[in-house]
Amino acid sequence: MKFKRLVPLKTAAVFMVFCCALLLPHSGSGSSDSIMPEVKSYQLENGVKVFTIDDDLPRTEIVVSISYGKLFEDMHNAGMSDVIANTLLLSGSAKYPGDSVISTLESAGGSISVDAGWESITISVRVLERHTGLAFDIIGDLLTNPLFNSDTVKYSAGYVYEKHRRKMDDPAAKGMAALRSVIFNDKGYGANITRQSISSITESSVREVWARHTTGGNIIVSVSSSMDGESIAGQCKKSFSSVTKGPRQYYAADMDMVKSQIAAKSRNIYLIPADFDQATIICGVTAPDVKYQGNYTIEVMNYILGGGSFGSRLMTEIREKRGLAYSVFSYVASRYSTGFFLCFAQTRNEEAGNVLSLINANISRMYTEPVPGDELEWAKNSIINSYVFTFSKISQILASYFTMEYYDLEPDYYSRYTSRIAAVTAEEITNESRKLFANGLVTVVVGKKEIEKELSKYGNVVIIEEKL
């Protein structure tokens, strides 16, 4: 096979050496044959990048990621990636028109999904080994010869809009959407689907986005299969070589402007009235992008604050000590050129103010008090010692390669990960927390309107009537 070697994938060798070391048996495990499956990688002439891994069960899974997702959208076309994903599945391709994509695969016992994520649209096909050729044929034809007809686009737009409305019946989803909208000014993370945004999506706009983004530099293919590597390489070449050559495309995120507006918004508490006995409280702020060197510190900070399950501060202070919430946590996500941090809790309406003040107090502690040594060691050891689970399934190994490639991470990103976590200090946590929360946090509460007075003790309450 003639495949152009992908230069950045020299990083794969570093990664592999590291992972093999990671998977060496711990002392006393009684296992001496822990060998991680090898990942092969190459690039087609048109720029499509391919990662493959052997599977010991008779099956094949192909995942094609196209760099276009919700972060590419704004308030004018929110829903575009979802409509593309749905239309692709329903309209099919030249060789497999209409829903014959689905029926052909399901008749063979296979399955297909097309999902729109924040940064990519992902086509995933699973089949037993004997149907591997069919799977490649279908996914290749979908990628290169999709049929986007106006009726299907119109139907998909309605379908996506209705699905979104149903999702917004959940107070947690509604609160999350409102929070992102306020922080990110209805763009990228903040672009929520509306009737207007959905109405703007047409056959021609779908075709235009698809053509612009399904180019070689924008596509990463991951394959796990029990078939031999040479056969898989041949199938990849056959199915994906006709993809148009083209560069990688990125979404724009004006994070400086977004951050500059947080201070004014963080003085408000946005209340969405909802007639449930329980209030949902979400506080959020922008977080650094994926390449920010302080992310290791932020990860440890988040683990201590609310990411570290039952041992975290929010869980301990709000749930374990006071019995105020079942669900309470913090979360941080870093992406190519944006990021998002949030704290979440659900409590009975009469305790909403109390829980909000506990969240704020614990966030404040992160930048006003050094984390005690034993707590810091617990968090770092927990992250480091569980790192082995990042690669415990072949799909996770492939996903790690995908992440490294998609975000153009340093070649030693994974191999140095644990040492970087180990190096985090209490002082760094205080400093990074101060930076992260410098402008305060935006707060959204979904709860009874009667709690407005109580919430007003903690900020200027702005009522958001149902508009999502």
Add this chain to the structure above:
Amino acid sequence: MQRRFFVKRRQKSNNMRRFYTAAVFAIVIFTAGANYPAEINVAGNYLKNNVVERKLANGITVLMMNRGYSPTVALEISFRAGSVDESYDTSGAAHILEHMLFKGTEEFGTKDYASERKILNRIEAVGETIDRLKLENPGNTRIPQLEAELKSLEEQQAMYSDNSTYDMVYSVNGGVGFNAGTSKDMTSYVVQLPSDKLELWAGVESERLKKPVLREYYKERNNVYEERLTYESNPGRVIYESLYATAFTAHPYRHPVIGWKSNVRYMSVHDVRRFYRDYYIPSRMTITVVGKIDIEKTYSIIDRYFGSMKSRPEPGGIKIIEPQQQGERRAVVRMASRPMLLIAWKKPAVPSIDDFTFDIIASALGSGDSSRLYKSLVIDRKVANNIYAWNGAPGARYDNLFGIFASPADGVTPEQLEQEIYAEIKRFREGITAGEIERVINMSESEFIFMLDDNESIAGQLGYCQTVFGDWRYLVSYIDMIKSINMDMVRAAMDKYMNDDNRTVVVLKDSRGGK
């Protein structure tokens, strides 16, 4: 938070459900001569050849499987004890007990148990009195005084408490997914650890199960109450809760796993403790270990730590049998939500062959985008936004339900969609093809093989089948079982069970107006 997802996994995994419902029938006669490819038995043989089953002297079943390349292990302890084993008054006890088993023992989670114990005893006495008085007369003037005393006692007890002890021990040792889940049929405690932490796990879990201390009970009960409130704002949960309570008039499958709101608020700690004593017994317990392990060393460790658990008498099954339904039952739920529709029919559970037949019916009708209902009503006619069929809810230890969930498309009422569904079911009954059955078999085989992807899911499947059906080998024979189903059997099962008098329908209507 995580516990919720665990319960959901059990309830919503309709595809995997197929593998739970294998049976005790002779299977070979139907499959002789069938021309299925070689992979058809790969998944079953993979388990048959690699799962090792042992039994401790006290009756605990141990399932072990050495697999994979990663030096990690998934560990699950399951009890054949769920909400179906509760009474009307104790609905929710199994779930609260699951929460309380995160609270430690006489050694774990305390700085000084001897001193703490006196306070715990007083907390229980005061807490139980407050509940009793509130139930008798919420305006009783003693209540505020007792509540103040309870608060003071809890503050005293907190000085002895080490919060989240188990979580801290597991997380610092690299553990992930430390969790538990309660369903109608069973309760499970799970964690994944590096393989060399197996003995640590055995030490912690055996202590946890042998000598639990139900400390901080009233605070944790409040957390469960919050969990209950979360359910009440979720329309999907609300409509299913209404379905089970409507379809079952006597059988405890009608009760929600989490318990009714009033049960949770006043659940007695004595009832929770009684549930532990009655049902957390070795004969109802299965330990499942899947991952990179040495089988003999693993068994030796488990025997050393769990072998001393004392056997106790079997409490027996429930006596209530759901009466024969004598007419359609309908319920309407109103809440701020887009409309939904649930239709269900009663049918037998494993080991009835009809249960397998309904697996075929559920998949052919409503599993996958090319299934009858989805293709006809969502893709072609566009009267539904979503639709799927399921078999075997709300539990599988006793006779249960086959059902269809649907959300109408914008502008279509649930009642209109309901009629469309009946018409499609009729067309299916009259025109089912061999190709549709073959599609289901192919999908089941494929799903089975993809289920074998990781330690956690394999441990979950093995533990479930052993606990609920009494034998993990149901997984091995499942594909052969559904291959034994033919079109005549499908039609016969539909005729017998999918009739109007055996049906329950729940419609969720949008309280905000509109269709």
